[in-house]
Structures are given as C-alpha cells and as structure tokens.
Amino acid sequence: MIIRRRMESESEEKVEINLSPMIDCIFILLIFFIVTTVFVEETGIQVQKPEAASSRAVEEKPILIAISADDRVFYGGREIGITGIRPTLTRVFSQEDDLPVVIQADRNATHGTFSKVYGEARAAGARIVHFSTREDR
Numbered sequence: 136m137i138i139r140r141r142m143e144s145e146s147e148e149k150v151e152i153n154l155s156p157m158i159d160c161i162f163i164l165l166i167f168f169i170v171t172t173v174f175v176e177e178t179g180i181q182v183q184k185p186e187a188a189s190s191r192a193v194e195e196k197p198i199l200i201a202i203s204a205d206d207r208v209f210y211g212g213r214e215i216g217i218t219g220i221r222p223t224l225t226r227v228f229s230q231e232d233d234l235p236v237v238i239q240a241d242r243n244a245t246h247g248t249f250s251k252v253y254g255e256a257r258a259a260g261a262r263i264v265h266f267s268t269r270e271d272r
Contacts (some may be wrong), residue, residue, distance in 0.1 A: 204243040226258035235263040
C-alpha cells in the first residue's frame with residue numbers, strides 16, 4: 136500500500152513547460168529569414184544565353200521574358216506564347232510604368248521568334264528592351 140500512495144502523489148503533481156522562450160526564438164528566426172530573402176523574379180525556365188563581348192547590368196528590376204530553344208515564350212514560369220506578350224506586358228505596365236524588359240533568348244532560338252517578341256514588347260509600350268547574354272570568357 137505504501138507504493139500505491141506514492142504513485143498517486145506523483146501523478147497529482149503538475150508539470151509545466153514554459154514555451155515562451157521557444158516561441159520568441161521561432162519568431163526571431165522567421166523575421167531573420169524574411170528580411171534576408173532575396174526576391175528575384177525568374178522566368179521559370181533555364182536558357183543557354185549567347186555570349187557577348189560587352190555587357191552591362193540592368194539597374195532596375197526588369198520584366199523577364201524567356202524564349203526556349205524550341206521557340207516557346209515564357210513569363211513568370213508559364214508559357215504565354217507570342218500572342219500573350221502584349222496583354223501580359225500591358226497589364227504589368229498598368230501597375231508600374233517605365234520598367235525595362237529583358238528578353239532571355241536561348242542561343243538556339245530562332246531570330247524570327249526573338250524579333251516577334253521584341254516587336255510585341257515595343258507594341259505593348261516597353262520603352263527600354265534589353266536582351267540577356269553571358270560574358271565572353
């Protein structure tokens with residue numbers, strides 16, 4: 136019987152764990168990751184850029200349009216086609232004006248597709264249109 140009483144007295148004790156320091160640490164880590172995250176807009180596909188002897192970086196955050204090796208056109212990770220460039224850019228320009236457009240064409244994409252994408256971007260109101268290359272090594 137002594138053993139039984141002893142077990143009852145131990146089970147009646149309440150144990151509390153203070154979670155406040157752990158929650159504080161989690162919030163601090165969350166804030167750290169939010170602040171240090173780099174928000175870079177990507178086209179959603181991998182392109183092999185052609186080489187260029189001279190190049191320069193774009194100062195502002197550009198609108199990126201990609202042309203794949205098989206001449207498909209992408210914006211924001213989804214295929215929009217040549218006919219989707221003008222409405223997409225018009226919508227983007229209505230929210231924020233004077234953004235540069237950067238065309239990331241694969242080196243195996245045809246010149247005709249590039250020129251159509253360039254023409255559609257200019258028709259949508261793009262004042263500055265660049266094309267992306269990699270430095271000649």
